[in-house]
Amino acid sequence: MVWKISMHEVSMISLGTISLFCGFKGVEKLLSGVTDFIEWELLSLNSSQIVFTLIFDWISLLFLSLVCLISSSVLFYSGSYMSGDKTLSRFIYLVLLFVLSMSMMILSPNLISILLGWDGLGLVSYALVIYYQNEKSANAGMLTVLSNRVGDVAILLSIGLMMKLGGWNFIFYEVSTNESGWGLFKCLVVLAAMTKSAQIPFSAWLPAAMAAPTPVSALVHSSTLVTAGVYLMIRFYPIIKTSGVSEWLLIISCLTMFMAGLGANFEYDLKKIIALSTLSQLGVMLSILALGYSDLAFFHLLSHALFKALLFMCAGMVIHSVGDYQDIRYMGGLVSFLPLTVTYMSIANLSLCGFPFLAGFYSKDVILETAFMGVLNFISMMLYVTATMFTVTYTMRLIFYTLMGEFNLLCMVNLTGSDKIMEKSMSVLGLGAILGGSLLSWLLFPESYMICMSSFMKMSVLLIVILGSVLGMLMNFMNSTYKLKSLGSFSIIVFLGSMWFMPFLSSMKISKASLVSGNMIQTAGDKGWYEYFGSQGIYYSLAKMFNVLNFMQLEKFKSFMKVFV
Numbered sequence: 289m290v291w292k293i294s295m296h297e298v299s300m301i302s303l304g305t306i307s308l309f310c311g312f313k314g315v316e317k318l319l320s321g322v323t324d325f326i327e328w329e330l331l332s333l334n335s336s337q338i339v340f341t342l343i344f345d346w347i348s349l350l351f352l353s354l355v356c357l358i359s360s361s362v363l364f365y366s367g368s369y370m371s372g373d374k375t376l377s378r379f380i381y382l383v384l385l386f387v388l389s390m391s392m393m394i395l396s397p398n399l400i401s402i403l404l405g406w407d408g409l410g411l412v413s414y415a416l417v418i419y420y421q422n423e424k425s426a427n428a429g430m431l432t433v434l435s436n437r438v439g440d441v442a443i444l445l446s447i448g449l450m451m452k453l454g455g456w457n458f459i460f461y462e463v464s465t466n467e468s469g470w471g472l473f474k475c476l477v478v479l480a481a482m483t484k485s486a487q488i489p490f491s492a493w494l495p496a497a498m499a500a501p502t503p504v505s506a507l508v509h510s511s512t513l514v515t516a517g518v519y520l521m522i523r524f525y526p527i528i529k530t531s532g533v534s535e536w537l538l539i540i541s542c543l544t545m546f547m548a549g550l551g552a553n554f555e556y557d558l559k560k561i562i563a564l565s566t567l568s569q570l571g572v573m574l575s576i577l578a579l580g581y582s583d584l585a586f587f588h589l590l591s592h593a594l595f596k597a598l599l600f601m602c603a604g605m606v607i608h609s610v611g612d613y614q615d616i617r618y619m620g621g622l623v624s625f626l627p628l629t630v631t632y633m634s635i636a637n638l639s640l641c642g643f644p645f646l647a648g649f650y651s652k653d654v655i656l657e658t659a660f661m662g663v664l665n666f667i668s669m670m671l672y673v674t675a676t677m678f679t680v681t682y683t684m685r686l687i688f689y690t691l692m693g694e695f696n697l698l699c700m701v702n703l704t705g706s707d708k709i710m711e712k713s714m715s716v717l718g719l720g721a722i723l724g725g726s727l728l729s730w731l732l733f734p735e736s737y738m739i740c741m742s743s744f745m746k747m748s749v750l751l752i753v754i755l756g757s758v759l760g761m762l763m764n765f766m767n768s769t770y771k772l773k774s775l776g777s778f779s780i781i782v783f784l785g786s787m788w789f790m791p792f793l794s795s796m797k798i799s800k801a802s803l804v805s806g807n808m809i810q811t812a813g814d815k816g817w818y819e820y821f822g823s824q825g826i827y828y829s830l831a832k833m834f835n836v837l838n839f840m841q842l843e844k845f846k847s848f849m850k851v852f853v
Contacts, residue, residue: 295380296367300360303387307356314349315731325397327457336454341398343459347586351519352394354590355511357720358597359387361713365601366503368709369608379419383507386412390512394519399447399456406443406484406516410436413513417500428499435493439483439517442476449473462526474528477520478537485517485570487544492790494567498559502604505559509566510597518573518589525582538578542671545571547788549678553685553763554785558603558614561686564787565640566596568675575672576655579662583732588651590728594720595639595647601714602633605707606690610697616686621695628711630691632718637687639721641680642753647725652676656749657739673752680756681763688764 317323324344331338363383370376389408396402410433418429449472450456458465465473481487486494494514498505508514521528521537528534548567555561569592577585607614609626623630639648659672819825 294367295377296363299380299384300364300367303356303360303363307353307360310349310356311353313344314346314353317344317349318346318731336451336456338400339398339455339457340401341457342395342401343397344395347522348394350590351511351586352391354593355387355390355394358511358593358717359383359507361716362503362507362597362601365506365604365710365713366501368707369503369604370501379501382412382416382419383504386416386504386507386512390516393516397457397459397523399443399450399458402520403440403443403447406480407440409484409513409516410440413497413508416504416508417497419501419504420499425499428493428496431496432493435486435490436483438490439480442480442483446473446476446480449476458524458527465527471532474533477524478528478533481517481521481524481574482537482540483517484520485514485574486567487517487540487571487574488547489790491544491547491567491787495560495563495787498557498563502559502600502607505563506597506600506604509563509600511593514566514570515589515593518570518577518585521574521577522582522586522589525577529580534578534580538575538668541571541574541578542668542675543571545569545575545675546671546678549675549682550784551787552682553678554781555682556615556617558607558616558619558686558690559600561616561682562596562599562603565599565679565682568679569596569640571675572652572655575668576659579659579664581655581658584651584655584658587728587732588655591647591651591725594717594724595636598632598714598717598721599636599640601710601717602629602636605629605710605714606633608707613697616689618697619690619695620693620697621691623691624695629714632714632721634687634691635718635721637683639725641683641757642676642749645726647721647723647728650725650729653749654737654739657741657746658737660745660748661739661741673748676749676752677756677759680753681760684757684760685764688761 326342326344328340329337330340363380366376366379366383370379373379386409389405389412391405393402393405393409396405413436414429414433417432418425447456449470450458450461453461453465455461483490494509497508497513500508545568548564548571552561552564552568555564569588573585573588573592576588605626606619606622606629609622609629610619613619635646639646642649642652656672656676660669664672
């Protein structure tokens with residue numbers, strides 16, 4: 289009997305095994321408080337040792353376990369979703385390379401070795417975004433890789449600044465970098481995290497990256513590419529907590545989650561709505577980290593990954609079923625055709641809203657209450673409240689358009705049955721979206737947070753959620769009237785729904801200006817003055833000098849001396 293196992297199944301089994309092993313070891317490290325640190329010296333340069341470093345503590349192992357769990361589910365899901373693709377093996381190799389780059393980034397407490405995973409994420413994400421070879425994917429891939437390149441340059445400059453410390457293991461230099469004169473280094477680290485996690489003004493690339501296949505979106509927007517910036521900030525938190533960078537990070541992250549939540553209420557592309565919800569949740573993570581609670585940011589990072597990957601998988605199933613349409617206005621009444629998929633999608637949506645006792649509730653509720661209890665200015669608090677309300681509003685809008693009402697696709701069309709392989713992969717993450725939040729909460733916080741506030745403030749989170757859901761349903765029930773009124777302020781609607789013109793500014797004006805200025809610099813610099821004073825100038829000067837020496841050595845230059853007797 290010959291066992292025939294496909295490549296996606298082998299990848300799923302391997303990553304699932306690694307996930308279980310890392311999960312058990314992470315819990316062991318958390319309970320024992322032991323950290324394993326492995327260092328391999330590559331070379332020594334000017335008394336600075338360039339080393340490849342790996343750290344195995346509870347943070348890295350738990351996060352790596354979650355990344356491998358979601359990756360195994362996504363690869364198993366891809367076996368059915370991408371079954372018609374002629375280059376499926378290439379796709380799986382790219383996804384595995386993507387997971388490897390993220391693993392290197394997670395396990396590295398050293399800026400040199402972090403750069404390997406950091407650059408690998410940018411390069412492989414570009415290859416995945418342009419996987420469908422068309423003009424839209426090419427433009428989205430170029431916007432993605434150029435935006436992330438800003439963060440790569442910031443990491444390179446940080447490496448140069450850290451050289452005077454004699455090493456790049458930043459976990460050992462907390463005291464040194466908290467002294468005066470390290471402000472630029474902290475700003476560069478925050479800038480790198482902002483580009484990877486798509487904070488303002490680098491937000492345009494994240495919805496554009498939806499040009500990638502849906503399994504890639506499920507992986508990127510849950511636990512890999514966009515979370516790399518948040519994870520870097522969690523690692524660097526002891527260094528940046530005493531600087532003034534946190535105040536700026538708080539304002540930028542609050543504006544990002546407000547902008548993303550507002551834009552999602554005007555979007556009709558299913559995948560872009562979910563992408564904007566990811567952007568909003570990244571703002572939540574960075575804002576609570578800026579307030580001084582890195583452990584809550586890590587908790588929300590883990591719980592968010594579970595239900596967001598599930599939400600993207602359900603979206604991919606829905607898109608496949610309705611004939612590859614992504615416009616939610618063509619959907620509706622899916623509860624009659626895809627009951628199990630709709631169940632998982634509802635669980636993920638309610639978890640995103642913070643519905644009690646689902647994964648998102650345990651992290652979002654304690655984050656909001658801690659933020660309200662902490663030192664928060666009025667503007668940041670209002671941004672928190674409105675962004676949370678917008679989250680519920682666009683979620684109810686998504687449910688109204690896709691799951692409720694009547695079927696809106698085409699006449700005489702009946703949806704095909706659901707796919708068993710996709711449903712099996714969604715079941716794993718569906719269980720995580722239900723139980724993951726409580727398990728992580730009991731594991732990470734054996735002693736609960738002491739939150740003291742008035743009854744009104746305590747109930748404010750629940751009131752915000754209820755108000756957002758009511759507002760979302762009213763806007764949808766009054767759909768025709770709302771649309772007619774919105775035409776009167778069309779320019780404002782376009783501004784609010786287009787992420788404040790950020791995609792236009794990122795892809796048209798800035799790119800064109802940078803290309804023109806880059807051409808001028810190349811013409812006048814690289815091919816001009818740099819050549820004249822640099823390599824070619826030195827070459828011509830040395831050539832003239834050697835001509836003179838050659839003239840003298842050939843005895844063509846003779847001297848006569850007159851001797852008097």
